[in-house]
Amino acid sequence: MTEVHLSIVGKGAVQAAEALLSSPYITGTWQPVGGTQREQIQSVTVHIFLTASGETLSKQIQEWYQRYKQSHAENKIEKVVLVCKGKRIVVEDSSFEDIHQLLV
Secondary structure, X not given: OEEEEEEEEOOOXXXXXXXXHOOOOEEEEEEEOOOOOHHHOOEXXXXXXXXXXXXXXXXXXXXHHHHHHOOOHHHOOOEEEEEEOOEEEXXXXXXXXXXXXXXX
């Protein structure tokens, strides 16, 4: 089982993390980076255990990112960094193929 980490920054970080982890293909946890009250948290780290194929997870991450990147201001995310096997990419600058390559 591969472990994947995401760093999510933005006012919608908590909601975005919870939405990502609600997928039946993704198992993991999130924790805040700074801040103690839910409404003050603007950065979270997500730990995902890869239980689906790299292709399925890549698609889920890309669709999830687009949904939250275009959200209303209170749910918007500004930056997501994906880390797997010691390599990292900024999701905004990455294609499906880039994300898939990192995960497999």
